[in-house]
Amino acid sequence: MKVPVGFFPKIGSFLRLLPFFFLLLILGMLKALIIGPLVVGIIGVGSSAVIIGLWPAHFIWTYYCMVNTKRFGMALKILILLLLPVPLILWPIVGIAGSILGGIGYGYFAPLIATFEAVGENVADKFYHCFVDGFWSTLEGSFTVLRDLVDFCFHSYFSFMDELSEKMHAGEKPMDIRLSRLPGCLLVILLALPADVLSITAVALWKSPYMLCRGWQRLLQDLLGREGPFLETVCVPFAGLAIILWPIAVIGAVMSAFIASFFLAFYAGAIVQQEDSICLGLAYIVAVVSLFDEYANDLLYLKEGSCLPRPRYRKIMRSSSDRSQRNAYNDEQNGEKNGIEASYNSKLVSERSKTLKGAIQHYMPIQVLDWLFKSCDGNGRVLLREGLIDVKDIEECIVKGNCKKLGVTLPAWCIFKCLLASAKSNSPGLVISDEVELRRSNWQRDKVWQWFVGPLLIMKEQIKALDVDENEEACLRLLIMRCKNETSEDWDVVGYPSNDHVRRAQLQAIIRRLQGIVASMSMMPTFRRRFQNLVKALYLEAVRTGALTSYVIGSDGRGKSTDDDAKIDEVMQRTRALASDAVGSSNSSGRQ
Structure with a gap:
């Protein structure tokens, strides 16, 4: 068009x-x-x-x-x-x-x-x-x-x-908590609830007309011929629908701010408990309104900062680290103008989504989650052929719904492999695919997402300093997939090539921390559903490669007999029942 x-x-x-x-x-x-x-x-x-x-x-x-x-x-x-x-x-x-x-x-x-x-x-x-x-x-x-x-x-x-x-x-x-600080916490919370709830709600209401007008202005530009995602898809329907529904989004934003204000007010009690000072708790009541105003300005692309007062509410404020992160972000932004990153960003802009569903799929956390399951699928097939994934764990996940072991070890190895590749490529971020790279420029403002990516970047730098070779990488794959990594004795059985106990302890700490992150991710409902669909695909791969038949025959520790034929027939009947469900589930998980 x-x-x-x-x-x-x-x-x-x-x-x-x-x-x-x-x-x-x-x-x-x-x-x-x-x-x-x-x-x-x-x-x-x-x-x-x-x-x-x-x-x-x-x-x-x-x-x-x-x-x-x-x-x-x-x-x-x-x-x-x-x-x-x-x-x-x-x-x-x-x-x-x-x-x-x-x-x-x-x-x-x-x-x-x-x-x-x-x-x-x-x-x-x-x-x-x-x-x-x-x-x-x-x-x-x-x-x-x-x-x-x-x-x-x-x-x-x-x-x-x-x-x-x-x-x-x-x-x-x-x-x-200390009981002596509890009366002060309750007093500050009682003062914070009316003050912060009313103030934050007032700031949200004050910003809402600008959010409404700014959104309508942007949508009308798309509607009247701006070269953007709306026009790329015969776009007037989408632009018109977005214009009609935009006031609902603004109302939802104001209601979200109202609900969040209660939690922000309750956190004043935590400040009193942590800092042992009622004065700092009162200072937080004033400062949190300024913090919310600054956050709203960032979302609406207004002038940085806030005109509201922001007293110090902690004895040691982390302003220096914030400045260093901002400087690193600015340096990275300047560097992106010259070199590979500029072509990378232009490629993403040129491949702008053509539907609302496509726009959701281009959201960075969704891309990372899709990459993780694609990586689990590819690496899972390789590990299954090499015998590092037990067919018993696959059946237990499908039949009993117990994916605690495989649901942690397989994603942990995929992320660890990504950290290794990112460290060897000297990338400032995490290279998760040929088209997507996690850097401060595309996730810094998302604080929740930063809690996940930040530790991974630290682990990547630690792995880069350790300079893991190919022999260690092969052994680490076995350790992640088979061992619990709770004690140093777990590595003695495998025969880790390095005798440096400090190096082994550092790598083991990285693996344990990574497994903890994956264990937290596995509690997400979407993660569990998509991983079970992935395991069904691995089950079919085990049938295709003969690993499932070998597991049935070898489970008794003897050679094949006529009884094994009955077992194999039973497994194949179960496989045929799961086959259509596995294929359909894997396709639907890819669409979602």
Whole structure:
């Protein structure tokens, strides 16, 4: 589609496509009215049944783990036990309300968006897809949402509580509070709640008109002919839909700020406890409003900083490290203008997504998660052929749903291999594929994402300093896949080539930390669903290569007999039952 040049050609293009937009909007709304109530029933009723059914188990197991945990001191444990009924009672109320609202939002907006996506440039037979798209995909997506909620309530939550009640490592101290500081904490929290909630909400309301106008300005530029992602896909439908829905996004941002203000206010009590000073807690009440204002300015691309006062609320502020990170970011940005990074960025800009689903897939965390599962698939097949993945672990993950071992070792080796490649390439970031490289320039503002990438960058530098050779790399692969790496004696059995105990301890600490990161990632509902689909694909690979048959015959420690034929037939019947599910699941995980 050619870009109209000039004001009147843009207006003419806009007026010609307006009827087209309204017809798609009406069609999408009709489809939403048909499929929406069914999706609301699946997500709302199904999620409510899961939440209510598991609530007694959550209540009992939470108290049991809190009583038995050694990670909290006695004073903090008593305080938590006294306050636990509040979130435990609110959870089913908030969960049910959220599932119903989420079902309404997904059930009515997904068919509408699918209708507009059906007119994309790469869609064949647009007229057919305008009427068909959005029915089955929305219904399938609702079951996926329900599956993820079940995984969170039944697996992720209990895994987290089990980890909380595990034994502490040597040298680890329990977290505790001092009772003498508790009255000051409560006093500051009581002052922070009205002050911060009202102030942060007022700042969000003050910024909301600018957010609304700035968003509409950007969307109207796309609508009237700006050369961007909207125009690349016959774009007026998307631009018009985004303009209509943009006030909802602004309202959601203000509500999110209101909810977040309560947690920010409660953190004032933590400041008093950590710094042992009521004055610093009061200073935090004032400073957090300025911090929120600065964060909002960054999101809206306004002037950096904030005009609000920001007193010091910690005895030792980390301003120097922030400045060094900002300087490193600026240096990297300047370096990107000359060299390979400039061509890399231009390639990503030229491959801008053509649909809303494609735009989500281009979000950096989604790209990294997709890379991780693709890497697990490729490395898993290699490790399976080399015998480093036990078929017994694959069957246990598929049949019993227990993926704790394989779900940590395989992703840990894939990330460790990425760290090795990044260290050898002298890259300032993490090279996860030929097209994507994690650097400060594309993740620095995302603080949550920084908590994941930051430790990986530190580990990469440690590996680079250790200069791991090929023999050590082969041995480390075996150690990650087979050993627990809890003690130094685990490495003596494998025969690690280096006798330097300091070097071995450093590598073992890196592996343990990496396994801990992966164990935390494995508690994500989406991670569990996609990894189980991956394991099904590995199961089919084991059947194709004969590894599964060898495992069945060798499980008794004897040669093949007539009884083994019955075992093999049983396994093949199970394989045929899983084959279609594995192929379909792997394809759907790739789309999601």
